[in-house]
Amino acid sequence: MAQKPETAAAPDGGDPGNAGAPDQPEPTLGTLAQIAAMAGVHPSTASRVLRQSEPARGWSAAALRVLEAAEQLGYRSNLLAAGLRNRRTRTIGLVLPRLQDYVVAALCQAIESTARLGGYHVLLTTPPDDMTAQMDSVELLLSRRVDGIIMTGLHREESVFEERLAALPVPVVAANRRDGAALASVACDDLEGGRLATEHLLSLGHERIGIVAGPRHAASAWDRLTGYREALAAHDLAADESLVVHTQFDVGGGVLGGHTLLSLAEPPTAIFAVNDTAAVGVMAAAYQRGLHVPDDLSLVGFNDIPLSAHLPIPLTSVRSDLGQMGALAVHELLRAIDGGEARSQTLPVALVVRSTTKAR
């Protein structure tokens, strides 16, 4: 068909005569139809050419004209239309509450980079850290027809949601939490990490070890707490529940937890904070009470964020590889998208001893 005159909105009043080479930087993204018209071929031909790599014996004449036209137009394929047609958007949805948390941000960064390398884009949501808000986010992502979803904020013991997620028409992978009932997960070995941290303190002669254990709903934190309990039990130490305090993951939570523990009648000589950020808060609390780390109080964190190594008193921590965790989450999700099955993965952890822990 000839070109539709359409709205005739072109304000440039360019001559409609012959070869109209655009002098301005292209104000539009172009369409296959435009390219096809310009190259004197059928749109479907343009489509094919643009998506092939150079065929065995070079481009055909028509193909060259297509390439040329695309170049001139500054053509960018419309992934919306392609997604509609292919029923596949090459987009993954992210549900990441608490994005300011370094751990989440690092995960996000790794996920996006890995996805981009794999030809996928990332639709991000950072809803409040409750399950209903997160499920709302999932709905939105579904409307955008993402090919799969990665979530980091799943609460433990809310299997209702987990089952609903598993029943979704697209695969869902949970990151930063252990294998759940219905969903594949990618996480570090939080249990082992909790053990490692606690055993380190035990081996230093500490017997009264407090724990700043994160929010009750956080699966990763809970596993670290469990590791802590197991390590204590292995040393026949009675679990004193007053030594377990649940707070937020942020610095403020650490400060609060630190004060709570240190104001006990019989305060702990060591504290395990289940994340580094909170550990910094505990450190601040100790200082506020005139206690010196590590002389008066030993302290272990978790995640080994970059900050930890560069504190005035470098923090002993349990290292987890967040970059790898993000990358793996993407890989497993892509596997599922490609018709395979996402497998749960557990990443190793390692204790990094620095200057906040000391023998009694």
Added chain:
Amino acid sequence: MAQKPETAAAPDGGDPGNAGAPDQPEPTLGTLAQIAAMAGVHPSTASRVLRQSEPARGWSAAALRVLEAAEQLGYRSNLLAAGLRNRRTRTIGLVLPRLQDYVVAALCQAIESTARLGGYHVLLTTPPDDMTAQMDSVELLLSRRVDGIIMTGLHREESVFEERLAALPVPVVAANRRDGAALASVACDDLEGGRLATEHLLSLGHERIGIVAGPRHAASAWDRLTGYREALAAHDLAADESLVVHTQFDVGGGVLGGHTLLSLAEPPTAIFAVNDTAAVGVMAAAYQRGLHVPDDLSLVGFNDIPLSAHLPIPLTSVRSDLGQMGALAVHELLRAIDGGEARSQTLPVALVVRSTTKAR
């Protein structure tokens, strides 16, 4: 029309017979056509009903059937198709290098939340912090037909890119950097912040003030540096270029910068780090050299991130409201998307004096 059998690829062999009420949790997202069929109306009717709010005198019978069918199907409108049709995706693209940086993550969080409230989704990219990678990200976002783009990593004095961005078919807003030549920007008053920090130190009697000035290419950092220079000049203090050291924004950069300055033949008695994270690194460097903050060294940061208030020695810093910055960036972008013009905005800053600064 009757349903096309098409590829007959459906592996479930579902009966094409009459009313098939799905007993399973819906494995699909449904389409208007399905709803229409179920409700015995035309798809266009379904479309209208689903997008109206309850009309004046209640729903019609047909409308009720549509609603019912949509409910049963677990229908989610296909925003891809809608976007294609409307030539508007209600999606904004984000180009945010260095997402692990708290400042960027907080900005991202604010942007996403604000966008979501406004009915927009967010496509995120976190490319490496160089302009070519960022432009590549922009290309990708354009292919997804985002309605607008927010960038935080624009390098200063690269007006080539800025002009190309301004010529894009969708509006671009720069966040966290001052008004550029061609692009609207939303930023805090970095210049004033730099002055504030420096004048605070001057007022405490410091005359040799070092600055850990961030990367040379970072526009925000550069403005803070300029504020520093201006404050010094206002006090007739010669600018000693050996006191200006450029590093990365991260903790490691702070450590490096701190050591560089403190190993000077005539080291500064105070340091202004243009971001809090680097300031923490400076603190660590000081400790490593046996210097005490603030007795031997005064220190000011920038941004007043939550961590700063909760350090063992709380950090004096210049507060900027990142949440507001993100929200404003979105508002300005939406204004431009809606046909208006994005206006540059400068947010106020305020000095927050804590415990890392002290009179000589």
Added chain:
DNA sequence: TTGTATGCGTTATCAG
């Protein structure tokens, strides 16, 4: 209020 027709831009399929 509802139905009809059409197109958004792309691509798979099939025919030439």
Added chain:
DNA sequence: CTGATAACGCATACAA
């Protein structure tokens, strides 16, 4: 190798 066709799911101008 290329052209023609249809369809992805939705929304709208127009007619009924």
